[in-house]
Amino acid sequence: MVPHDDGAFAPTTEDAPSSSGFLDDGKNTIGSQLASRLREAIISGELQAGSKINLDKARKTFNVSLSPLREGLARLISDGLVEFEDNRGYRVSSISLANLEEITTLREEFEVFALRESMRLGDVEWEGNVMRALHRLNRTERDAARPETLERWEELHREFHLTLISGCGKPILLHFCSLLLNLNDRYRRVFLTRTSGDRNVSQEHSEIAQGAVARDLDYACDMLRQHIHRTGTNLRNHLATKGTL
Amino acid sequence: MVPHDDGAFAPTTEDAPSSSGFLDDGKNTIGSQLASRLREAIISGELQAGSKINLDKARKTFNVSLSPLREGLARLISDGLVEFEDNRGYRVSSISLANLEEITTLREEFEVFALRESMRLGDVEWEGNVMRALHRLNRTERDAARPETLERWEELHREFHLTLISGCGKPILLHFCSLLLNLNDRYRRVFLTRTSGDRNVSQEHSEIAQGAVARDLDYACDMLRQHIHRTGTNLRNHLATKGTL
């Protein structure tokens, strides 16, 4: 389901976050499957931030042996979703106001930089991918009453943002942005089940995308920065209100 | 030995890359020790870039069992030094001109940004740490004939750069910069055994550090950017010359 985050972040053959996978989206090893399931469990808030992960319980819950469990957890460490300490085990990464603010700031810096590079370097195929991702996202409704629509929307939203910057030709940068998006999505999934009333997010996305394919560098970058910033502000408010910190 | 790269990159208690560790620098678990040894082996070029890592051989070489071996390798994936594919195993990340250029570009962007933030936010203790790191670095000679001096210099150099930006108050950003530095060091260790004749690297470091503690934002950032850029250019030349790509 999740667009197959390539293991390390060295240049890979598979470039754009294509969702057109040839069947075989299936993760092969138990370790990989676990990584996906755990990632989803953490991002969705099912596994509470900051909580300890007891290996024995997890082993029983998922009905697997220790080796693949550790394997899966190890990958989430790369994602920044899990922390680890020798002989003390694993725990779900904490959330905090400071963490959220850093994520927002870094997204503003990195994602905007990556967008600029994409506009500078992206080819026609990139443009097409952007428009497709935009269309699919805008055609998808979020209905707070039906969790599966939220999940679907998140997936497409993530894909839109990654596609926007996928033309930058910088695999490491893409990897970093992908991590930040992951971390950010956790906050959104937990604290925002619907868009704040004063925003038209679809339109924001459209403005960014159209500016991007028109190569209007300053406009598109500015729109993206504002978009990220607004989301950060919303999340901060919700975190302050509902947060049990 | 290596300044204890904290597992995940969430806010940790231990902030500055202090080298004053209280005894107990020792990694506790076999997995951790392996991670260190493998990291050193890769960065030093002992393990050739792009080569496959045969688990059985590695198991015998290091005289350990599979579990901690995989554990150690998993951590190097986070570092970007090892790549992994389901059922195909691990391989040392490849090096390439494009990869080097991306690393250099991202260091210029992120490290400079982090330095600016450090100057904005860093306290007196940060200033002190910077001056100490500078002093220790400049007091250490690089002698191409004695590998242990190179290793020592690399360690202090890395620490200097990390200390410079350690005041930025952004753990994730620090983590990213640390990764980039790691990746960059591999190129330097493999391709540069001594400083290029037309540079006075000690002086470059001094200028950056002094600008930093004087809070001369534009000057320090400019010096750092040039410093990174020059290193990138040198490495590119050596890679083109000696590289066996």
Add this chain to the structure above:
DNA sequence: ACTATCCAAATAATCGATTATCTGTCAAGG
């Protein structure tokens, strides 16, 4: 010759059991 298919050796992944480490509790000594 060329491709496709099947085998066997090589390699990776997983399991269950064992060993090492930690954590909290309780008793002895100050």
Add this chain to the structure above:
DNA sequence: CCTTGACAGATAATCGATTATTTGGATAGT
């Protein structure tokens, strides 16, 4: 009382053996 140390249960780390997958080479069919 408070501290210290030792014990036991809980938890993490490691091992050796087993199972699953891949890979390269041989074979058969076109």
